[in-house]
Amino acid sequence: MTSDMTARVLRLLSLLQTRREWSGADLAERLAVTVRTVRRDIDRLRELGYPVDSARGHAGGYRLASGTDLPPLLLDDDEAVAITVALRTATGSGLSGVEESALRALAKLEQVLPQRLRGRVTALQSSLAGIVWEDRGPRADPALLATLAVTCRDHEIVTFDYTARQGTATPRRAEPCHLVDSGGLWYLVAHDTGKDDWRLFRLDRITNLLPTGRRVPARAVPGDDPAAFVAGPLASAPTRYRVVATVHAPEDRVRAGTPGLATRLTPVDEHTCRVDASDDHLPRIARTLAALDADYTLDADPAVLTHLRTTAHRTLNAIPE
DSSP states (O other): OOHHHHHHHHHHHHHHTTSSOBOHHHHHHHHTSOHHHHHHHHHHHHHTTOOEEEOOSTTOOEEEOOOSSOOOOOOOHHHHHHHHHHHHHHHHTTOTTOHHHHHHHHHHHHHHOOHHHHHHHHHHHHHOOOOOOSOOOOOOOHHHHHHHHHHHHHTEEEEEEEEOTTSOEEEEEEEEEEEEEETTEEEEEEEETTTTEEEEEEGGGEEEEEEEEEEOOOOOOGGGOHHHHHHHHHHHSOOSBOEEEEESSOHHHHHHHOGGGGGGEEEEETTEEEEEOOBSOHHHHHHHHHTOOSOEEEEEOHHHHHHHHHHHHHHHHHSOO
């Protein structure tokens, strides 16, 4: 297929994706070719796997139908910017259930997004104002997520500064492997080249990220389960506030209602389980406990009990008599 023919077929595909149905004459006029050439190009699209339906007669035309596989989509500038902003926003908000798929899609877009559009993406995203109903704690920078998604996919070594829990920042060099969301906090699973060991890095503590351009063979995360690799250290990590709830419900019922707490559930008997809701963030503790759809008793630090009483009294005072 010559370059002119390739460009024309791509233009034809783009037209078919912008309108439900086109007549052969309209397509021919847009492409500055004959109707016969349009028919040949439609056949080429079909050979490439695009399901193009056609109807004969005066009212007939062509339309791109839904097939068994999603064909490549051609986006104009405005569409590319809108989708990139949407994906960055979705991944940066801790949206449950689609994190990995959204990051894969974002990595593909970030790779091919023209430089002229990157400024528009940043400007548009920074101008969007969302309603924040409560303090959800530290959030990952969507642009940082986007860059790390690409480097994870490409196994590209990165350098960055990392601020530890104690507040000290140190330079790091690592091979990024996976991004994992846990309760709204994003973690990078990476092999630290300086320590020659696997490490977890919270994204809200990463600054000055710089891809090096050096790619390395993919590494397998210990246990071949990135989520489990993250869950283990998090379950045993020290937290500022200790909270343990004894829930009067079977473990499987509580697990089904709070999937994010799967690694922090311990069965007591067939009717009771314990939930470790310990955290550094008091509002997040309150949300975790509020999600428990059963009665429970609480063993918690005084600061937690004070926060829960204040929240409960505020709610009760707001309820009309």
